[in-house]
Amino acid sequence: MKEVYICRQEEMADGNVRILRVDGLEIGVIRHKSRFYAYRNLCLHQGGPACEGVRMPGVFDDVDEEGRFLGQKYDEDDVHIVCPWHGYEYHLSDGTNVCDPRLRLQKFEVSERGGNVYVSV
């Protein structure tokens, strides 16, 4: 196990991504709402750079109790990592694919100490 220093906390603005290449692995470090996440930058679909796309809230169809469609809405509590090659979406929280939970981005542990951000590889 290696621990890689990423940056000072304040060096990465909210919403930014840094791509780290270490020991042949590409890892995307994502800052979202002051939290840091780290996933392997490799989409389970065709191998795209999953972390280099946008993060967007999940979309849901709002359907009322009587089964009527009320419109599409964002679920702001469920942000997705979107692969820029084809749009495959993964939950930012745990890296599982939105359509098929058997697909999961490899997750790496992030720690913050003394204002520094580290990723364990």
Add this chain to the structure above:
Amino acid sequence: MSIDMIDAATADFRDLATEGFDTGRHLAHATEQADARGYEDFLIVDIDSHHYENEASAEIAEFIENPIIRHEVKYQGISRKGITTGFGQYQELGGRITRYPLRKSEKVPPHPHRDITLMRRWMDAMGVDVACMFPTPLLNLGLAPRVDLEVELAFAYNRWLCETILQEEPRLKSMLYMPFNDPDACLKTVEQFGDKPGVIGFMVTSTRYRGVYDNVYARTYRALEERGLPIGFHTGLGGQEPGLSLCNRFLTLHALGFAWHNMLHLSNWVINGIPERFPKLKTLWIEAGLAWLPFLMQRLDNEYMMRPSDAPLLKQKPSDYIRQMYFTSQPMEMVDNKRALELTFDMINAETQLLYSSDYPHWDMDLPSTIYDLPFLSEQAKRNILGGNAQRVFNLEPVFSERKLRRRAEKAMRAAV
């Protein structure tokens, strides 16, 4: 557990906040795939890729002979697109596919033409040596109610493509746009452009309302057959179809529309005996994926056996004719269906009839690895589909990318040592 500390000075970092868009970087993983799989050892031909000719609208306008239409194209461009366009054309997924919004910011040198540079970049990244390029918004031109507009724009686009792009780069090819709403203009298109460098056939956009069996096309089909030039049908969304207009989501319209329009024309093509009337005319069906083919083969065979008087020119079953046609691979349906995919490959004689296509830069593009990594194909079958079949069908000179030639030379030097 030991912990090694690596600081920022020794790690390899990229900060996306400050990085501009670059096709080569966008496709860096594709390059890794190409290197890992040794694509330098064989030719890869991509038979369906695209550029955005609407970004060169002003240039193409200068090739339009009719001054009124030239002015209109200069004023309005080739396409307005956008979410407010009818028929659900929001394929950019709201900015999720980043190459759509970022493409225009990509830096290129002043020469050669921007489209040549961008094509070379993605081709080199993926390991593609030769690419057949098609337009993007012009794929809907067959629906324009003004036939004169289709003819004028088709000739202008074809001239622009030949003179500005194809004759400048031997790795780029095209099946040129045929203005199918004007049969005489189709024949003129073949006669005028059939011998131009880089022209490897002619293309009919499938979203239109002319029957492919109409006698008015006989002279064009014969002209293509005599020249050994394939005809390709490039499918599309077709959301104007009354039934398809019920698709309120792009996903359903794309899934159905792209299959439907080629199903329609292929069925008419076979049942009207076009393959018997023009036996040497090579026929290619483009961008409809593959899953529709087993369905159609079974369906047409079943009905043909009960209604031979509807198709008296046929000397074989419909599926036998289909097996002699050619198909591009993308968008290949491959989620949880390996057995179905293998059966589909078997049913269409994929080893000799299937031609790899990426459809890059569109949202549902396929890399060469979608073919190369299929477990049920032999190495020879992979190479056939990725390039050998296209080389044979289009009589292509094998032009390898400089990157591949460099890698080959390096490999040879290593082997010699």
